Amino acid sequence: MKHILCSTMKNYKKEYLPKDIFSGIIMAAVSIPISMGYAQIAGLPAVYGLYGSVFPILFFALFSTSRQFIFGVDAAPAAIVGAALVSLGIESGSEAAMQYVPVIAFLTGIWLLLFYFLKAGRIVDFISTPVMGGFISGIALTIILMQIPKILGGKAGSGELPELLRHIAETCKEISWLSVVLGVGALLLLRMAGKVIPKFPAAIVIMAAGVAATMCFRVDEHGVVLLDAVEKGLPKLVHFHFAGIDLRQALGRSLMIAAVIMSETLLSENNFAMKNGYKIDENQEILACAMGNITAACVGCCPVNGSISRTSMNEQYEGKTQAVSVVAAITMAAVLLCATGFIGYLPVPILTAIVISALMNVVELHLAVRLFKVSRNEFYIFVAACVSVLFLGTIYGVVIGLLLSFVAVVLRATNPPRSFRGMIPGKEAYYDLKRNRNAYPIRHTIIYRFSENLFFANVKIFQSDIENSIKEDTKVVIVDAAAINSIDVTAADRLEMMAENFDKKGIRFYITEHSENVNEQMRSLGIGHLIEEGKVRRTILAALQDAGVATPGTSMESEKSPVIQMPWQLEIPAAVHAVHEAMIPAEEENTLEEFAWAFGDDAVEEMEKKVHQVMEQIHRLPDLERLADVGFEEKLKNWHSLGALDEDEILRRMEMHLDELPENLRGDKKVILQLIEKRRRKIEQQLLMHHPEILDHLKKNRERLERRLEKQNPEAARKLHEWERQMREK
Incomplete structure (x- = not known):
């Protein structure tokens, strides 16, 4: 023993002894x-x-x-x-x-x-x-x-x-x-x-x-x-x-x-x-x-x-x-x-x-306050566990606590996080359409993410979400099943039925991104034919390609040509700019996409931190003139992690912070401005090549951004405008 x-008391340290005694x-x-x-x-x-x-x-x-x-x-x-x-x-x-x-x-x-x-x-x-x-x-x-x-x-x-x-x-x-x-x-x-x-x-x-x-x-x-x-x-x-x-x-x-x-x-x-x-x-x-x-x-x-x-x-x-x-x-x-x-x-x-x-x-009052702020359901579970001990005693409190824990699991599983996905111009990932204002669905396509195992208690929600989203022009339905690790027989039967119904309507149906274990379950549950029929794909991109939906830089086969390049099409409403301007005052318009999604109300503050990170990297770069020729942006770790609209705003905010450069770089201010402008043109070229429909949106965003920045930091904006005027006169 x-x-x-x-x-x-193994490996006991002598400094423990006074406090222990x-x-x-x-x-x-x-x-x-x-x-x-x-x-x-x-x-x-x-x-x-x-x-x-x-x-x-x-x-x-x-x-x-x-x-x-x-x-x-x-x-x-x-x-x-x-x-x-x-x-x-x-x-x-x-x-x-x-x-x-x-x-x-x-x-x-x-x-x-x-x-x-x-x-x-x-x-x-x-x-x-x-x-x-x-x-x-x-x-x-x-x-x-x-x-x-x-x-x-x-x-x-x-x-x-x-x-x-x-x-x-x-x-x-x-x-x-x-x-x-x-x-x-x-x-x-x-x-x-x-x-x-x-x-x-x-x-x-x-x-x-x-x-x-x-x-x-x-x-x-x-x-x-x-x-x-x-x-x-x-x-x-x-x-x-x-x-x-x-x-x-x-x-x-x-x-x-x-x-x-x-x-x-x-x-x-x-x-x-x-x-x-x-x-x-x-x-x-x-x-x-x-x-x-x-x-x-x-x-x-x-x-x-x-x-x-x-x-x-x-x-x-x-x-x-x-x-x-x-x-x-x-x-x-x-x-x-x-x-x-x-x-x-x-x-x-x-x-x-x-x-x-x-x-x-x-008494964990701090936990109760935290739960009240972030999760009312879990706060009520906390209160119920506490009250059950007070009124019924410890043993019944334990039993009720266990039951409440299982209830919490069931509630989460039957109403899991789920979303419809689209793409943000300039980025290749798939984003929640509700949480990202500048994300748009791919034309004729529904991408649906379900973040829970699929079983009898939640498969009806799964089916209803997808079927209620179908439009007259829908041609493809893709399920992002990355978070689905298991399915039961009820869910398997429902998936099979949904696939048959979509076939009758001429809609391509795919299940993607899941682990191999789910494929084994599908075969054991009798719906392995979905795999054989090509309705199961490893990635969303593979499903899009199989369905003939174009994506950036992908190749498609056709009857006329073995391999052709297809344009990428998003469902961007023609009046999107007018709607935005009618609903939101220009100076309050939030063009921050990644930052707004990640940080909410703190988006501007986090954007400023990003700007300072890039500026600090510039401080450490030698010989900016030579770097301009070999690729300035390749030296900046923070440069490529943003979408087009976010990066465009980062660049403008950098220009407003150029007065913060140390003495040894003050003479390079003109070079840095030229490099920023070079990067800005590169963004425009990429959008023109892949997303011409969004380029006008980018320009309008710049106008709104300019008004907002002038309001946030009028002195810096005034200096920058004066500097730009002097450069144009020269």
């Missing part, structure tokens, strides 16, 4: 109130919470692959055990409870071992980030609500949101205002310290202040609850007594707890791992949880779980490895042996504030 032990001591300190409180919720004497913070977390640390996750007595398992005792009529703290609870912990460990052998850690692969964030936030909010009554001077709550709110309302009837002042004051100090001096151990200082307040001012005599005093000594091994225990009921309850521990721990560990840039072995984490729970049972403790609040504090104090857990266990053992006296002086409200402060960092 050596290869799976202490994995986070410091964070471990803090973990032990904050675990005192947390673990004692949850032990009491589980029906055990408070000291057993401290017992659960020694050997169980040591065994977890030995097997865990998470660098920073902290294990111990925690809310969800304790609440489930406590509810089980109530349903069985077992009094909290009784001999029956102390016999029953360790058996539940032992059976929980056995279930977790079974999950480990079944490799159940894969469950995390089916949970999306919104679900995970909502789940973790729901747990954190639940524990915060459990803790609030302790600040008010009462006992911790249990159950789900309605029970927790009811318990808070009842506690308010007998509120201790001094407890509120201590708890809220400590919470405010902790939050301020976290923002101003995040590395300062404010929690320990506040705990020390709480002990001092008890000793000096006897706050306990004014309604402030203190932690129970604890006897010295390490935990002893216990003997399990199965007699008198309904094993069927215990197995069912422990299975629920094991599922909660596995789900909550794995989700939380993955969340922290993603934030901090490392990976965990989910299945081994289940083994670590199993070993921790079996060890907890051996010392008479309740089931133990990963702690979000303590892990959040460990992250805050930059603990690097599971050495933190080892230090925390050793510190807790030292407290049990030598220093239990001070525990009875710790005010519960102050310790509760420390726990709540840590949990507030776990």
Whole structure:
């Protein structure tokens, strides 16, 4: 087993040690109130919470692959055990409870071992980030609500949101205002310290202040609850007594707890791992949880779980490895042996504030805000996961979370991104017609891209999109299937039917750009004849050529001549310029194609960055006169990545920035202007050769661009016009 032990401490660096020791001591300190409180919720004497913070977390640390996750007595398992005792009529703290609870912990460990052998850690692969964030936030909010009554001077709550709110309302009837002042004051100090001096151990200082307040001012005599005093000594091994225990009921309850521990721990560990840039072995984490729970049972403790609040504090104090857990266990053992006296002086409200402060960092409000801005559907999934945990508890929250993840997958698959494609003059790729104003469809041709696997739930959308786009003059339909990696039998039958219908209408139908795997699926599904009939082509270009549609620089065979050159034809409306000018003010006309598509409202700013990149390249070019003869543009890396309209605007913006040239190039300003003009003429020649219909559009764009640039940078425009006037006069 050596290869799976202490994995986070392999290649340990000595610079980790100070932070690991410091964070471990803090973990032990904050675990005192947390673990004692949850032990009491589980029906055990408070000291057993401290017992659960020694050997169980040591065994977890030995097997865990998470660098920073902290294990111990925690809310969800304790609440489930406590509810089980109530349903069985077992009094909290009784001999029956102390016999029953360790058996539940032992059976929980056995279930977790079974999950480990079944490799159940894969469950995390089916949970999306919104679900995970909502789940973790729901747990954190639940524990915060459990803790609030302790600040008010009462006992911790249990159950789900309605029970927790009811318990808070009842506690308010007998509120201790001094407890509120201590708890809220400590919470405010902790939050301020976290923002101003995040590395300062404010929690320990506040705990020390709480002990001092008890000793000096006897706050306990004014309604402030203190932690129970604890006897010295390490935990002893216990003997399990199965007699008198309904094993069927215990197995069912422990299975629920094991599922909660596995789900909550794995989700939380993955969340922290993603934030901090490392990976965990989910299945081994289940083994670590199993070993921790079996060890907890051996010392008479309740089931133990990963702690979000303590892990959040460990992250805050930059603990690097599971050495933190080892230090925390050793510190807790030292407290049990030598220093239990001070525990009875710790005010519960102050310790509760420390726990709540840590949990507030776990609530992923930032993720909720981000999802609300970018994806409302995923925001609603986040909220649903969070609310399900609050109202239904952890185990049902996991189930609902999994269902929501699958719903999200289905929604995406049944309404995938899709678009009709055309071409931008001066560029050879195929672009979304809706998102690129100067992209136009190829005449008589439909190019349709479907960005999802094709199966029974979305093939109707696929078919409807294509059939609704057919016009009277449509002769070719091409499916860009680059994103389609699989098809099912329903989709195969529908493709076959569509091909037959298009044949009857005299429309050529092609499926292109997909992987060889899709061809194998088509043959196995009985539509391999589409391949044999030439309806399946490797590329869109091959389909266009087969259909007799002309493309730039391609050759076509005809009856009169074996090989002829065909012009490229786009469906550009004759009145396109008039429409543009009627609808959009000239100075607001956005001629940036690639930049408008990529950067939206930031297009002008990004265009300026591109200009400066080209200018910097010019700064580094020697002997511009000689380069003008051998091909100036070949030396510029950024020159050829744009369409004709974008590049034409780049050239004009370059002219406006020529005053930014360094002193050693100021004398070459005339040469650079000549080279820019040479490049501009080359663009016009290319358009005249391949796209004469767009050349007039380019000239009108230049006029609109000139007006816009004069408005954006009037001083630079004035200087450039003056320079051009001087050059013409010379």
